[in-house]
Amino acid sequence: xxxxxxxxxxxxxxxxxxxxxxxxxxxxxxxxxxxxxxxxxxxxxxxxxxxxxxxxxxxxxxxxxxxxxxxxxxxxxxxxxxxxxxxxxxxxxxxxxxxxxxxxxxxxxxxxxxxxxxxxxxxxxxxxxxxxxxxxxxxxxxxxxxxxxxxxxxxxxxxxxxxxxxxxxxxxxxxxxxxxxxxxxxxxxxxxxxxxxxxxxxxxxxxxxxxxxxxxxxxxxxxxxxxxxxxxxxxxxxxxxxxxxxxxxxxxxxxxxxxxxxxxxxxxxxxxxxxxxxxxxxxxxxxxxxxxxxxxxxxxxxxxxxxxxxxxxxxxxxxxxxxxxxxxxxxxxxx
Amino acid sequence: xxxxxxxxxxxxxxxxxxxxxxxxxxxxxxxxxxxxxxxxxxxxxxxxxxxxxxxxxxxxxxxxxxxxxxxxxxxxxxxxxxxxxxxxxxxxxxxxxxxxxxxxxxxxxxxxxxxxxxxxxxxxxxxxxxxxxxxxxxxxxxxxxxxxxxxxxxxxxxxxxxxxxxxxxxxxxxxxxxxxxxxxxxxxxxxxxxxxxxxxxxxxxxxxxxxxxxxxxxxxxxxxxxxxxxxxxxxxxxxxxxxxxxxxxxxxxxxxxxxxxxxxxxxxxxxxxxxxxxxxxxxxxxxxxxxxxxxxxxxxxxxxxxxxxxxxxxxxxxxxxxxxxxxxxx
Numbered sequence: 001x002x003x004x005x006x007x008x009x010x011x012x013x014x015x016x017x018x019x020x021x022x023x024x025x026x027x028x029x030x031x032x033x034x035x036x037x038x039x040x041x042x043x044x045x046x047x048x049x050x051x052x053x054x055x056x057x058x059x060x061x062x063x064x065x066x067x068x069x070x071x072x073x074x075x076x077x078x079x080x081x082x083x084x085x086x087x088x089x090x091x092x093x094x095x096x097x098x099x100x101x102x103x104x105x106x107x108x109x110x111x112x113x114x115x116x117x118x119x120x121x122x123x124x125x126x127x128x129x130x131x132x133x134x135x136x137x138x139x140x141x142x143x144x145x146x147x148x149x150x151x152x153x154x155x156x157x158x159x160x161x162x163x164x165x166x167x168x169x170x171x172x173x174x175x176x177x178x179x180x181x182x183x184x185x186x187x188x189x190x191x192x193x194x195x196x197x198x199x200x201x202x203x204x205x206x207x208x209x210x211x212x213x214x215x216x217x218x219x220x221x222x223x224x225x226x227x228x229x230x231x232x233x234x235x236x237x238x239x240x241x242x243x244x245x246x247x248x249x250x251x252x253x254x255x256x257x258x259x260x261x262x263x264x265x266x267x268x269x270x271x272x273x274x275x276x277x278x279x280x281x282x283x284x285x286x287x288x289x290x291x292x293x294x295x296x297x298x299x300x301x302x303x304x305x306x307x308x309x310x311x312x313x314x315x316x317x318x319x320x321x322x323x324x325x326x327x328x329x330x331x332x333x334x335x
Numbered sequence: 336x337x338x339x340x341x342x343x344x345x346x347x348x349x350x351x352x353x354x355x356x357x358x359x360x361x362x363x364x365x366x367x368x369x370x371x372x373x374x375x376x377x378x379x380x381x382x383x384x385x386x387x388x389x390x391x392x393x394x395x396x397x398x399x400x401x402x403x404x405x406x407x408x409x410x411x412x413x414x415x416x417x418x419x420x421x422x423x424x425x426x427x428x429x430x431x432x433x434x435x436x437x438x439x440x441x442x443x444x445x446x447x448x449x450x451x452x453x454x455x456x457x458x459x460x461x462x463x464x465x466x467x468x469x470x471x472x473x474x475x476x477x478x479x480x481x482x483x484x485x486x487x488x489x490x491x492x493x494x495x496x497x498x499x500x501x502x503x504x505x506x507x508x509x510x511x512x513x514x515x516x517x518x519x520x521x522x523x524x525x526x527x528x529x530x531x532x533x534x535x536x537x538x539x540x541x542x543x544x545x546x547x548x549x550x551x552x553x554x555x556x557x558x559x560x561x562x563x564x565x566x567x568x569x570x571x572x573x574x575x576x577x578x579x580x581x582x583x584x585x586x587x588x589x590x591x592x593x594x595x596x597x598x599x600x601x602x603x604x605x606x607x608x609x610x611x612x613x614x615x616x617x618x619x620x621x622x623x624x625x626x627x628x629x630x631x632x633x634x635x636x637x638x639x640x641x642x643x644x645x646x647x648x649x650x651x652x653x654x655x656x657x658x659x660x661x662x663x664x665x
Contacts, residue, residue, distance in 0.1 A: 044523055159387075160612055161612070188386035189552070189594045191612065192596075193596070217524070217598040218595060218596035219596050220598075221598045221600045221602075222603060242600050242601070255525060259527070260553070260598060261556070262553060262597070263553045263580060273535070274528040274557065276525065276528040277525035278529075280526070
C-alpha cells in the first residue's frame with residue numbers, strides 16, 4: 001500500500017536563457033505523506049518556488065523546461081497529464097496560495113465570484129449554490145461582515161483580508177494538498193500570526209497535507225513536522241523539525257540557524273556578533289562538480305570539490321548532503 | 336548631560352492632505368506622525384518598530400528634512416533645524432545620512448561604483464579626482480568589498496553587496512547620524528547577518544548614531560540599545576532593549592513580541608488571539624488608537640488618548656493600564 005500523497009523523484013527544472021542554462025532545480029526528490037506539514041526552506045533563488053510551481057505545471061515554457069523526473073500525485077504522474085487533465089487537479093485536489101495576495105487575486109472580479117468559481121468549475125454547483133458555499137468559507141476564514149464583502153473587489157480589502165480570501169479560494173474544494181508559497185511574507189507580524197493560526201486550524205479540520213515554502217525559520221519551527229533545506233537547486237538536508245533545529249548536520253543549515261537574530265534567547269545578545277555565512281550563493285549557470293556549498297563552507301576539504309555528495313542518512317529521521325558524514329574527523333571544531 | 340544629545344524631536348507631527356489639489360481644499364487629513372518626541376545621543380542606536388503604515392518611514396524622512404513637519408521641532412546637535420532653508424541645511428546634510436531598504440532601486444544603474452559612493456563628497460567637499468578615488472577605495476575595504484570593484488556598475492553586484500555600497504555611500508562624508516530605513520529587509524538571512532555585523536562594526540569605528548527603522552523586532556532588538564514602538568503615528572512605548580524584550584508594558588508591544596514565531600519547534604506559541612487589522616488612518620479610533628484590538632480595553636481607553644509617561648527609569652508607555660488602574664498584564 002502506498003502511503004504517499006505526493007512523490008517527487010529526481011526533478012530537474014532548467015531555464016534556457018541567453019546567458020546559459022540555469023539549473024533552478026537540480027535532481028530534487030521528496031515525498032509528502034497524507035496529513036503531513038512539510039516545510040521547504042532556503043534563500044532567494046534556491047529553487048523552492050520553482051519546485052512548487054512545477055508540481056502544478058505552472059512553469060513558463062519557454063524558457064523553463066522540466067528536463068527529468070517524475071511528479072506522482074496519488075500514484076499518477078502529473079508530468080504525463082495534458083493541460084486539460086491538469087486543470088482538473090489544480091484547485092480541486094492540489095491548491096496553491098501565493099505570497100502576494102494583491103497580484104494573485106483578479107482585480108476586476110469580486111471576491112465572491114473568485115471564491116465561488118472553483119466550486120462551479122470543479123463541483124458543478126450552480127451559481128447560487130456556489131455563492132452560498134463561498135459565503136460560508138469567507139465566514140470560516142473570519143472575514144468580518146462576509147455577506148457584504150462578497151461583492152467587494154480585492155483593492156477594497158487589506159493585505160491580511162486578501163490573504164484570507166486567497167485561503168478561502170484554495171480551500172473551497174477541500175483539496176488533499178495545499179501548497180503555500182511564502183503565504184505570510186508580505187504581511188505584518190500580527191497579521192502573519194493570525195493567518196498561520198488560521199492555516200493550522202483549517203489543516204486540522206480537513207486533514208489535508210501542507211507543503212509550506214518559506215525563508216522564515218520561525219514560521220517553519222511553528223508549523224512543520226518535517227523540513228527540507230534547499231541550496232542552489234538541491235536539497236541539502238531533509239530532517240524532522242526537531243532534528244533540524246536540535247542537531248542540524250549540514251554546514252549550511254547550521255549557518256542559517258546561527259545567523260538569525262533571536263528574540264527568545266535569554267542571554268545578553270547586545271554587542272555579540274551574529275554568526276554569518278561568508279560569501280554569496282553560486283551562479284546556477286555554472287556547472288559545479290562537487291558540493292555547491294563548498295566555496296562558503298567552513299569545513300571544506302578536497303573531496304567536497306571533486307565529487308558531489310549524496311543525501312547520506314544521519315539517523316532515521318535525518319539525511320544530509322555532506323561529505324562530513326563519511327569523514328566526520330574533518331569537521332572543524334572552532335565554534 | 337544636555338550636550339550629548341545629537342538629535343532631539345519635540346512634539347513632531349506630519350499631516351498629509353487627502354484628495355484636493357491646487358484648486359480644491361483637501362477632503363481630509365492623515366496624521367502620519369502625531370506628536371512624536373524623543374532624543375538620540377551620540378553613538379547610540381535607536382530602533383523604530385511598527386507595522387506598515389504606522390508612520391515610521393515618514394518619521395525618518397522628517398528627521399532627514401526630506402519633508403517638512405506640520406508642527407513640532409527638530410534639533411540637531413543643539414541647533415533648531417526645523418525651518419532651515421535648503422542652503423542652510425547643507426552643512427547638516429553631510430552629518431545626517433540615509434541607507435535605504437531596496438538595494439536595487441537606490442543605486443543609479445548608470446553610475447560606476449566610485450562615482451556612486453563619492454557623490455556626496457563632490458557636493459560637500461573640494462577634492463581632486465584622485466583624492467576621491469582613494470577615499471572610495473578605502474571605503475570599499477571598510478564595507479568588505481575590494482578596490483577593483485571601483486570601476487564596476489551596480490548590476491554586477493548581489494543584493495548584499497549593493498547594500499554594502501549604500502552603506503559606503505552614507506559613510507563617505509563621515510556622518511554623525513545614519514537613518515537606516517529597513518536596511519536588511521530585502522536581504523536573505525545569511526546576508527542579513529553580514530550586513531548587521533558590518534553596521535555594528537562601523538558604529539564602533541566611527542562612533543555613529545543610528546535610527547534603525549524596521550518591522551522586524553528580532554533584528555531591531557539585536558542592533559539597537561533603545562527601541563520605540565509606533566502605532567498609527569504615535570509612539571506607544573519606548574524602552575531600553577532589554578526592558579522592552581523582558582517586560583513590555585504596552586499591550587501592543589506585548590502582542591508584537593508574542594506574534595514573532597520563535598525558531599524553536601519545542602516552543603510552540605499559543606494560537607493567536609488578537610483579531611482585527613490596523614485601523615484606517617483616515618478614520619482613527621477615538622481615545623487610544625489601539626483600543627479596538629486591545630484585550631485589556633476599558634471605558635477610559637475609548638474616550639481619552641493616553642500620553643507617553645515614564646513607568647520606570649528610561650521606560651515610557653502610553654497606556655491607561657499604567658496610569659492608576661494597575662497593570663493587569665500578568
